[in-house]
Amino acid sequence: MTPEDLAQLVLESAHAAIASGTLACDASAVPADTKVDRPKSREHGDWASNIAMQMAKPAGLPPRSIAEAVAAELRIRPGVAQVDIAGPGFINVFLEAGAAGALAQTIVTEGSAYGRTNSSAGEKINLEFISANPTGPIHLGHTRWAAVGDAMARVLEAAGAEVAREFYINDRGAQMDKFGASVMAVANGQPVPEDGYHGAYVHDLAATIVAADPAITSLPDDEQLIAFREAAYALQLRLQQEVLDSFNTHFDVWYSERTLHESGAVERGMDKLREHGHMFEQDGAVWLRTTDFDDDKDRVLVRSNGELTYFASDTAYYVDKRGRGFDRCIYLLGADHHGYVNRLRAVAACAGDDADRNIEVLIGQLVKMMKGGEEVRLSKRAGNIITLEDLIDEVGVDAARYSLIRYPVDSPLVLDLDLLIKRTSENPVFYVQYAHARISSMLRQAMDLGINFRTEGFDPAELVHEKESALLAALGEFPRVVAAAAQLREPHRVARYLEDLATDYHRFYDACRVLPQADEAVTPTVVARLMLCDATRQVLSNGLSLLGVSAPERM
RNA sequence: GCCCGCAUAGCUCAGUGGAUAGAGCGUCUGCCUCCGGAGCAGAAGGCCGCAGGUUCGAUCCCUGCUGCGGGCACCA
The missing domain is CATH 3.30.1360.70 (Arginyl tRNA synthetase N-terminal domain)
Incomplete structure (x- = not known):
């Protein structure tokens, strides 16, 4: 039950x-x-x-x-x-012991489907996160969302929602030109412009581009700038995609700001806003009256010089998402963007939507890394920025993802790298993974002993020990934990649950002998306990999978 | 100045109205002839920042205050 x-x-x-x-x-x-x-x-x-x-x-x-x-x-x-x-x-x-114990078999039968619900069924969600500029590596400021955003998508899907993971590429505007100019300068042995990009990675990009196309530096300056900009953009974007793939974070849509403009989506977005009567002209610029909906000040869409602002793209992008049928647009932003919350909500309202239903802006506090008792400020790769790749190199994907996910995002996070590489219980990811490996080992031995607990007459009423019923109760909570994590947008709940479940398992293991010793017979108790172990292993595996963390059978 | 977030054990942090507020680390004490000791059991450690309010009941919800972090562009 x-x-x-x-x-x-x-x-x-x-x-x-x-x-x-x-x-x-x-x-x-x-x-x-x-x-x-x-x-x-x-x-x-x-x-x-x-x-x-x-x-x-x-x-x-x-x-x-x-x-x-x-x-x-x-x-x-x-x-x-x-x-x-x-x-x-x-x-x-x-x-009754039988009613409680039956859950073990239910879980084993359901397998990887156990924990899935339809508590968020019918929701069509657009989940946008990271959206780093393609002018540099994914860095520490993005990593929290790289892990949490991906886990959130998995959790939402497990709760029955339809989710598109989306990455918005800011491939348009002055920053791209500065980026191109920086790479070009390095390639030509000239100093990087003052307001350009100075990271060490710019040198790598320049070298790679010139190696692939040695003639590029012979082009006239204006052509060369475009050539470098486009080559560096393509290369840097691919590097971002590769590192995110290696981090187990996969996007369904990579949405280019350029295509937003080329497809006419910007005009359509502006039309939509004009239609609802919140646009006006002043001082030669076109504004959106976001103060109609709780923003501190009105925002410029078209500057007096005729250029579209970044905000114009944002509004168009939102309208475009809604046009693609998403009834919930979730934005995951860093605390340094919290000033955007009200204006994004105002955009939704200006477009005639319900800001409490159609748009959700989640703010995550910043992440610091500590090592040897000091804050890490320098990257091995990029010079002055810590990259996601640095973090993966340092502690591995599992430890990095898990430690980024296990805390609620609304408080600042300090990652202690010394701790994350420790293979002890101080490091929660190993505690959970260890429980999974320990059970896997036992199930292998059961198989070696020829005990086929799945077919050998499971009697749920055997599971009467106090630690057994505590473990069963914990297993029974998994679906609602996942549903709550989805509804509250708090995937860390899954991690905390897994830690508690691992504890309940270790307590059971300590108190209850499972496998028969020496020449002992295979009793109904052995069979029932193995079923309980396998159910626990299944839930640990399902939970870790929601976090994008591996569930090793040996470690 | 205005806006957002946070404040719980010595440290790092869980706990979205319920019974005696929890975990890890650190300190102290036990448990492997036996399924993975990367584990388990126990001790010590608390004005849940302060003051009001709502409620049968508040760490949790509301208001004010204090302290800390972040943000306030015709930048991207």
Whole structure:
């Protein structure tokens, strides 16, 4: 029995108590939905319901008497072993061992599908993250979203949402020219312009480009600038894509700002805004009156010199996303962009959308790296910027992703590189992966011993040990953890859950012998415990997969 | 000045209205003739920043204050 099944029984019981007259109130006092929680202390039961407190006010009855009436109905429901009332009106439920234990087989049968729900079904989400300029490597400022954004997409999909991961390429405007000029200067042995790009990577780009096309430096300056700009753009973009691929972060759409302009999307976006009457002209510029919707000041779309602002592209891009059928456009931005939140929301409102529904801007605080007790400021590769590639080289993909994902994004993050390369319990990713490897090892041995627990008569009622029922309860929570992580846009919940699950497993392992020793027989207990182990392994694997972290069978 | 976020154990941090507020590290004490000790059990350690409010009940929601971080372009 899953916790969701039990919650249904609780609702059923409440309605039954009213129908039979033992609970003297209207059926409308029963909430439409309810859930059961794991009590902090196991002595309180396997699961607890607070439905009596929820109903107290609408029913106009004391919570304890409601609890008594609901409990009486619950007691006669199948799978329920014992029901107690405690404190102000908690209903504590003990499940029959067979009902609780059956979950192990359910999980093994469902396999990688266990944990998937349709709690976010029907949502069509555009998830934009990173969107680094193609003028340099993916750096530390992008890494948090590279991991969290990707995990969020996976979690949303597991909750049934349709998700497009999108990367917006700012390949237009003055910065691109400065980028091209910088590479060109280096290639010609000249100093990089003051306002250009000075990273060491510019030298690598120049060298690669000249090696591929030695004649490039013989072109006239104006042609050469364009040639370098385009070659460097293509090369740098490919490098970004490669490093993100190696980081297990894959995008469905790489959206070029240039194509936005070439396709007429900018004009269409402006038309849409004009249509809703929030555009105006002043001082020779065209403005969007974002102050109609909570922005601090109005924003310029077309400068007095006739050039389109970056903001004009942003608005067009938003309108374009909506035109492609996404009803939720999620933006993942760094804290240094938090000033954009109100203006982006205002854009949605100016386009006639609901800023609370159609657009969501999530802000992540910044990331620092520490090593040897000091902040890391220098990159091996790029000179003055720490790159994602540096981080991967330093600690590996799994440790990097996991440690970036396991914290909520709304507080600043400090990565301790010394800790992340440690293969000890100080490093949570190894703690979780170790549990998976440990179980995998045991299952291999079971196979060597010829124990086929999947086909050998599983009796769920064997799983009666306190540590076994604690583990089962934890396993039962996985689907709702994933659903909550999706709904709240907080993939770190999955990581924290996995750490708790690993702890519950290790406790079980410590208390309960699984495999038969020496010449002992294969008992029903052995079979049942192996099923429980495999169920745990499956959930650890499913959870790690949602984070884009590997689940090793040996380590 | 205005806007956003944060404040929980010595340190790094979980905990989106429920029972005795948790984990890791650090400190102290135990557990491998036995399935992976990369593990487990226990001890010590707290004005959940301060003050009000809402609630049967607040670390959680609201207001004010204090402290810290970030942001306020006809830049990209």
